[in-house]
Amino acid sequence: MSSKECLSKFSQYLFWDADTSELSMDTHSRYIIQRVLEHGQMDDWRLINHYYGLDKIVEECKQMRTLDPVCLSFIAAISHTNQEEYRCYHFRQSFPTLWNS
Numbered sequence: 001m002s003s004k005e006c007l008s009k010f011s012q013y014l015f016w017d018a019d020t021s022e023l024s025m026d027t028h029s030r031y032i033i034q035r036v037l038e039h040g041q042m043d044d045w046r047l048i049n050h051y052y053g054l055d056k057i058v059e060e061c062k063q064m065r066t067l068d069p070v071c072l073s074f075i076a077a078i079s080h081t082n083q084e085e086y087r088c089y090h091f092r093q094s095f096p097t098l099w100n101s
Contacts, residue, residue: 001050001051003024003025003026006025006047006051007020007023007025008020009047010036010040010044010047011040011041011043011044013039014035014036014039014040014044015035018031025051025052029052029056029060030060030063030064032048033048033052033057033060033061034061034064034067036048037061037067037068037071037074037075038067038068038071054078054079057075057079058075058079058081061075061086061088062085062086062087063087064086064087064088065087065088065091066088066091067086067088072086072088072089
């Protein structure tokens with residue numbers, strides 16, 4: 001399956017803010033994987049799993065600076081990896097304190 005065919009099969013709302021004619025499954029793999037993990041449906045997950053494979057998805061996720069905690073737990077559970085191996089586990093946003101605390 002080519003990159004353009006694969007992109008056309010994703011849910012339409014996933015890339016509402018990007019020009020899909022300029023997206024490439026190979027060049028923008030981290031962006032696509034993160035969007036599918038955080039906002040996609042199960043069919044979208046199956047599509048990236050078929051295109052990239054679980055090993056490539058895990059390697060890209062390990063390099064992401066931010067990833068939703070639920071998505072991190074999901075990818076760590078299905079790949080049998082430790083959450084501490086992921087960059088986003090160590091670079092969590094700090095919660096600002098209230099002004100009058």
